[in-house]
Amino acid sequence: MLRKLLRVRCEYLVRRWASTDPLSFHNEKLQTYLESLRQEYYALRVNAAGNSNLYARLSRLDPVVNSLEKHRAMQRNITSEKDLAAEKDEDMRALMEEENSVYADLLRKQEEAMLHELLALSDDEDYPALIFEVNAGAGGQEAMLFAQELYDMYTSYFEHMGWEYEEFDRETTDIGGLRHANLQVNDPEAYNWLRFEAGVHRVQRVPATEKSGRIHTSTASITVIPRPADVQVQIAERDLKIETKRASGAGGQHVNTTDSAVRVVHIPSGLAVESQSERSQLKNRELAIKRLQAKLIQQQLESTEASKKATRKAQQGNLNRNEKIRTYNFVQDRVTDHRVQQGGTLHNLSGFLEGGQQLSGLIERLQLEHRRQTLVDLLQTWKPPAQEAADKN
Amino acid sequence: MFKYLTQPLRRTAQIAKRSFCNSKLSGSSAKITAAKTATPTVSPLIEVRDALNGWEDKLKEAGVNDIDFNLKCIVSHVLQRKFNTVPDDFAQLKFNSEQLVDFERFLEARCARMPLQHIIGEWDFMDITLKTAPTVFIPRPETEEFVRLVIENYRKVEHVNMLEVGCGSGAMSLSMLHALPQVDATAIERSKAATKLVWENAKMLGLQERFKVHNHTMETDNYLPEELKDKQYDLIISNPPYVKTEEFQFLHPEVVVYENLNALDGGSDGLRVARLVFELACRHLRPGGKLWLELGNEHPPLVKTIMNLQYQGRLNFVNSYEDQYKRERFVQLEKV
Numbered sequence: 001m002l003r004k005l006l007r008v009r010c011e012y013l014v015r016r017w018a019s020t021d022p023l024s025f026h027n028e029k030l031q032t033y034l035e036s037l038r039q040e041y042y043a044l045r046v047n048a049a050g051n052s053n054l055y056a057r058l059s060r061l062d063p064v065v066n067s068l069e070k071h072r073a074m075q076r077n078i079t080s081e082k083d084l085a086a087e088k089d090e091d092m093r094a095l096m097e098e099e100n101s102v103y104a105d106l107l108r109k110q111e112e113a114m115l116h117e118l119l120a121l122s123d124d125e126d127y128p129a130l131i132f133e134v135n136a137g138a139g140g141q142e143a144m145l146f147a148q149e150l151y152d153m154y155t156s157y158f159e160h161m162g163w164e165y166e167e168f169d170r171e172t173t174d175i176g177g178l179r180h181a182n183l184q185v186n187d188p189e190a191y192n193w194l195r196f197e198a199g200v201h202r203v204q205r206v207p208a209t210e211k212s213g214r215i216h217t218s219t220a221s222i223t224v225i226p227r228p229a230d231v232q233v234q235i236a237e238r239d240l241k242i243e244t245k246r247a248s249g250a251g252g253q254h255v256n257t258t259d260s261a262v263r264v265v266h267i268p269s270g271l272a273v274e275s276q277s278e279r280s281q282l283k284n285r286e287l288a289i290k291r292l293q294a295k296l297i298q299q300q301l302e303s304t305e306a307s308k309k310a311t312r313k314a315q316q317g318n319l320n321r322n323e324k325i326r327t328y329n330f331v332q333d334r335v336t337d338h339r340v341q342q343g344g345t346l347h348n349l350s351g352f353l354e355g356g357q358q359l360s361g362l363i364e365r366l367q368l369e370h371r372r373q374t375l376v377d378l379l380q381t382w383k384p385p386a387q388e389a390a391d392k393n
Numbered sequence: 394m395f396k397y398l399t400q401p402l403r404r405t406a407q408i409a410k411r412s413f414c415n416s417k418l419s420g421s422s423a424k425i426t427a428a429k430t431a432t433p434t435v436s437p438l439i440e441v442r443d444a445l446n447g448w449e450d451k452l453k454e455a456g457v458n459d460i461d462f463n464l465k466c467i468v469s470h471v472l473q474r475k476f477n478t479v480p481d482d483f484a485q486l487k488f489n490s491e492q493l494v495d496f497e498r499f500l501e502a503r504c505a506r507m508p509l510q511h512i513i514g515e516w517d518f519m520d521i522t523l524k525t526a527p528t529v530f531i532p533r534p535e536t537e538e539f540v541r542l543v544i545e546n547y548r549k550v551e552h553v554n555m556l557e558v559g560c561g562s563g564a565m566s567l568s569m570l571h572a573l574p575q576v577d578a579t580a581i582e583r584s585k586a587a588t589k590l591v592w593e594n595a596k597m598l599g600l601q602e603r604f605k606v607h608n609h610t611m612e613t614d615n616y617l618p619e620e621l622k623d624k625q626y627d628l629i630i631s632n633p634p635y636v637k638t639e640e641f642q643f644l645h646p647e648v649v650v651y652e653n654l655n656a657l658d659g660g661s662d663g664l665r666v667a668r669l670v671f672e673l674a675c676r677h678l679r680p681g682g683k684l685w686l687e688l689g690n691e692h693p694p695l696v697k698t699i700m701n702l703q704y705q706g707r708l709n710f711v712n713s714y715e716d717q718y719k720r721e722r723f724v725q726l727e728k729v
Binding site: 172173174250251258277278280283285 | 485509519533640644687690720
């Protein structure tokens with residue numbers, strides 16, 4: 001009797017907790033939200049023909065609705081309490097209860113899977129490519145060495161994830177450091193991962209350049225600029241003015257001037273880019289045009305309103321210079337991510353810097369947290385369609 | 394006439410060459426004596442910035458252009474580092490005493506107007522790095538533009554059987570092979586030393602499988618070596634000597650003193666060798682095959698006239714193109 005009372009009390013508590021946690025499956029609002037997604041899904045199935053945007057939405061809804069349907073089918077299998085009470089046979093009732101507990105277990109797993117799908121749905125921004133920048137920050141040569149290590153870490157991370165990337169610009173220093181680098185990552189998945197890496201990264205260690213063994217703190221920053229599909233820069237050859245140092249006079253076999261430095265001016269925008277980092281003039285010209293293209297894309301991105309918002313969002317870490325997102329402490333062989341409340345510290349720093357599973361795991365956690373937050377925000381502002389219509393009236 | 398003009402220059406060049414070789418010897422003998430005394434003295438390091446002191450003025454006095462670039466090339470060569478990893482301001486770079494000796498020897502040679510590419514022994518052409526030697530003509534930046542143009546025209550062609558006439562260091566053929574996997578190239582070259590060098594370059598770049606070079610001098614009625622007598626090509630490229638004999642007096646000392654004049658002298662109108670190439674193309678291009686030539690400033694209209702007057706029914710003038718300095722210099726011809 002006492003045990004039965006206790007169980008009733010427990011169930012009541014769980015239900016109460018569930019209705020306050022917005023992401024619990026038993027939350028009423030989440031339930032209505034799911035139902036509206038289901039209805040949207042079936043409406044789209046009828047109407048989506050020929051519209052690629054609607055198709056995209058449909059394919060994103062598919063896994064959520066699928067697991068919702070599975071959940072409902074399972075729920076039907078559970079014997080209700082009323083039937084359970086009506087059952088007279090003790091053995092039969094025990095069997096039913098056992099069956100119910102198995103189903104309850106399955107249901108819980110299905111709920112988790114559904115939540116996972118639902119969370120993936122909350123990534124509302126889709127970009128086919130992004131521009132990824134590494135810049136050395138405060139700390140001179142040591143900061144540049146650290147920037148190079150970050151650069152290596154991220155390029156091997158891109159390879160780990162199987163993303164294609166190309167380098168637009170990279171300026172190195174003579175002792176193996178990096179002033180800045182500018183890459184384009186061509187993968188629609190990349191933005192939803194790399195957006196969490198934008199911000200200030202801090203390193204604490206005894207630098208190779210330090211003679212008296214003191215620990216220094218230096219920084220490097222990462223910028224991630226999403227590149228929407230509609231941003232495309234075509235540079236027409238007639239719009240370019242290419243300048244070299246060669247004075248007028250005969251060319252070709254008549255002279256032997258090396259003449260490798262190139263300056264390219266984009267006449268419509270007035271942007272000018274120089275390159276003299278290679279011995280071959282043609283290589284320098286190709287490099288300069290690539291840099292020019294990157295600049296034009298950046299300019300265009302900054303001018304479109306939508307991406308302005310996205311850029312700012314992605315770089316919140318950059319708005320406040322003191323706001324570091326992660327510390328790499330070599331002395332204690334640890335990495336601490338300051339945005340993760342619990343367990344944000346990882347050990348085995350050299351393994352982390354390889355840009356493989358460890359980095360990937362950390363980003364995944366950040367991503368999950370972010371998705372949770374967006375879903376909670378969404379549910380808070382979301383109103384069921386019927387209610388919305390009522391409000392309008 | 395021409396000889397008198399260049400004689401004094403040649404003399405200074407000889408002195409420079411001699412000191413270039415001597416110091417090479419003295420450098421190594423110094424090493425031997427150091428080894429004999431066997432005192433492990435750590436040679437003092439010299440800041441590159443300090444070592445540069447005064448050389449800028451000396452180079453300027455000698456009439457060298459683009460001094461910063463020259464210095465950077467030589468510094469990176471002495472330090473045996475890739476050009477694009479050396480900072481423009483040479484911050485924190487140091488020479489040891491041997492490197493300092495080399496550095497000053499190279500700059501001395503540069504002041505005597507020895508071409509930079511001969512001093513450092515290699516040069517970049519498009520995406521490849523080539524060994525250079527005094528016997529071989531140094532590829533020019535315009536030739537990069539020429540090759541780029543040819544590559545763009547053949548990017549989508551399935552298979553190209555190409556011949557180059559007078560390949561020098563191999564810059565054009567090897568760049569084509571490097572950029573386009575569907576190209577097979579054969580080259581002829583009159584200089585034995587260049588033939589050897591271009592083969593070395595091909596092996597260094599791993600392109601020897603698709604490349605052949607023959608040591609052969611093109612003459613009237615003896616255009617190709619015996620083993621290629623019956624060959625037909627889809628494409629012939631050439632950068633033949635096109636400097637008019639009368640223009641030799643205006644050339645830079647780097648060119649007239651140090652470069653192989655065989656690779657420059659194009660006769661009285663600059664087209665002596667080009668005319669031989671026209672004849673060769675008539676015999677060894679397949680119908681519809683193309684001949685691309687890099688020539689001098691005034692040549693394309695002249696070539697057009699020659700085609701119309703002398704090659705009707707054999708070669709057609711297709712088009713002419715400008716180099717990156719907006720000079721009309723490149724021509725495309727077609728076998729009828």
